[in-house]
Amino acid sequence: MALEHAILVALQEKSGSGYELARRFDRSIGYFWAASHQQIYRTLKRMVELGWVDVQAVVQQGRPDKKVYRVSDAGRAELRRWLAEPDGPAAVRNDLAVKVRGASMGDVRDVMEQVARHRDRHAERLDEYRAIEQRDFPDAGRLTGQRLHQYLVLRAGIRSEQCAVEWCDEVLEAMRRDEEGSRG
Amino acid sequence: MALEHAILVALQEKSGSGYELARRFDRSIGYFWAASHQQIYRTLKRMVELGWVDVQAVVQQGRPDKKVYRVSDAGRAELRRWLAEPDGPAAVRNDLAVKVRGASMGDVRDVMEQVARHRDRHAERLDEYRAIEQRDFPDAGRLTGQRLHQYLVLRAGIRSEQCAVEWCDEVLEAMRRDEEGSRG
DNA sequence: CTATACATGTAACTAGTTACATGATTTA
DNA sequence: TAAATCATGTAACTAGTTACATGTATAG
Numbered sequence: 001m002a003l004e005h006a007i008l009v010a011l012q013e014k015s016g017s018g019y020e021l022a023r024r025f026d027r028s029i030g031y032f033w034a035a036s037h038q039q040i041y042r043t044l045k046r047m048v049e050l051g052w053v054d055v056q057a058v059v060q061q062g063r064p065d066k067k068v069y070r071v072s073d074a075g076r077a078e079l080r081r082w083l084a085e086p087d088g089p090a091a092v093r094n095d096l097a098v099k100v101r102g103a104s105m106g107d108v109r110d111v112m113e114q115v116a117r118h119r120d121r122h123a124e125r126l127d128e129y130r131a132i133e134q135r136d137f138p139d140a141g142r143l144t145g146q147r148l149h150q151y152l153v154l155r156a157g158i159r160s161e162q163c164a165v166e167w168c169d170e171v172l173e174a175m176r177r178d179e180e181g182s183r184g
Numbered sequence: 185m186a187l188e189h190a191i192l193v194a195l196q197e198k199s200g201s202g203y204e205l206a207r208r209f210d211r212s213i214g215y216f217w218a219a220s221h222q223q224i225y226r227t228l229k230r231m232v233e234l235g236w237v238d239v240q241a242v243v244q245q246g247r248p249d250k251k252v253y254r255v256s257d258a259g260r261a262e263l264r265r266w267l268a269e270p271d272g273p274a275a276v277r278n279d280l281a282v283k284v285r286g287a288s289m290g291d292v293r294d295v296m297e298q299v300a301r302h303r304d305r306h307a308e309r310l311d312e313y314r315a316i317e318q319r320d321f322p323d324a325g326r327l328t329g330q331r332l333h334q335y336l337v338l339r340a341g342i343r344s345e346q347c348a349v350e351w352c353d354e355v356l357e358a359m360r361r362d363e364e365g366s367r368g
Numbered sequence: 369c370t371a372t373a374c375a376t377g378t379a380a381c382t383a384g385t386t387a388c389a390t391g392a393t394t395t396a
Numbered sequence: 397t398a399a400a401t402c403a404t405g406t407a408a409c410t411a412g413t414t415a416c417a418t419g420t421a422t423a424g
Contacts, residue, residue: 002411009286019375033282034275039412041377062421064375076289083283083290086298089305091218091384095274097337098217099267102193104330105260106267114270121273144362146288152355153285156278163347171336178328186383203403223384225405246393248403275412 003043004052006033008071008079011053013146017066018044031129031157044069052078100171112175119168126161129154187227188236190217192255192263195237197330201250202228215313215341228253236262284355296359303352310345313338 010021010029022037047053052075055067096118103111137151194205194213206221231237236259239251280302287295321335
């Protein structure tokens with residue numbers, strides 16, 4: 001998979017400029033697909049060349065001109081093709097797990113601190129997601145179509161943050177027990 | 185973070201050749217840090233230049249010669265430094281979530297099939313991990329030091345696969361309900 | 369007068385993927 | 397005789413990160 005397809009999904013939900021897209025990637029879409037503005041501008045350029053999106057320059061008063069991107073017929077076809085295409089399992093790369101595995105090769109306390117930091121970050125993120133859930137989807141259970149799909153992706157975020165917090169807690173508890181055992 | 189540090193951890197657990205390392209990355213270490221043999225050979229070369237590992241050519245009879253890599257003092261120092269260094273949250277990139285979010289822009293059934301496929305793959309992986317847990321860590325709860333750390337990383341794998349399976353089930357149930365609702 | 373939002377980009381670099389290349393030994 | 401295991405790599409490409417560059421308008 002590639003950023004192209006995430007952009008096609010984002011742009012089909014709502015057309016917009018590279019800047020607007022970058023802001024959306026910093027929030028809702030970025031919760032499951034990270035991308036910087038540099039990457040987005042570069043990719044949009046390529047997508048225009050591929051004919052997947054159309055551009056239109058929009059002159060604005062009071063603020064700089066912008067280019068509004070829209071998904072073309074070819075882009076819609078490509079998106080449909082990609083949605084139907086099976087893809088392999090995503091490569092896992094978990095820094096924190098590497099640190100935990102190597103903890104005893106350095107100062108174990110340092111690694112525990114890292115785990116605690118990550119725990120707090122994931123807990124904060126979990127709170128944010130839950131707030132969004134309550135605010136934007138109080139009617140969960142009766143959702144259909146695109147709204148349902150948006151909700152389900154939010155659920156992925158909630159579940160994975162919860163999972164991360166619980167694992168960090170398990171690690172901290174076990175490592176604290178081990179520390180006490182080796183001292184006492 | 186980079187592959188370098190995952191290699192330092194792997195090599196400090198046990199010295200070995202690039203080939204041996206690549207095989208370990210296909211199994212235990214690869215469960216939380218994916219790396220191909222090409223990447224590993226390239227990175228080992230760079231690590232020798234940096235002085236983080238030492239190489240020794242080993243002549244073998246019946247099979248090709250190999251180069252055995254060992255972590256040097258400088259490598260151990262670098263690993264300690266990295267273990268203590270705080271790092272930012274890892275960038276999330278979840279293809280399947282993008283597909284779910286875009287499901288209604290193509291054939292919804294196609295996306296449901298993808299989710300079902302992923303569900304099965306995660307369930308299989310979960311079974312593998314649980315088998316390893318029972319076989320290699322029947323004494324969990326009394327583990328200490330490096331063995332404990334290895335176990336905790338396995339726990340991360342178990343938790344995240346479980347989490348993935350549950351989310352896929354939630355998605356499939358909700359999408360089936362929606363499908364029936366729109367038909368009936 | 370300072371920071372933030374709006375708006376677009378380039379350049380250089382680092383990391384990861386895919387395809388290709390070679391060649392011996394052992395097992396089915 | 398075909399495939400798998402052992403063993404090491406190169407080359408070309410794709411994707412992602414970091415740093416730099418520019419300029420206006422508005423809110424505090």
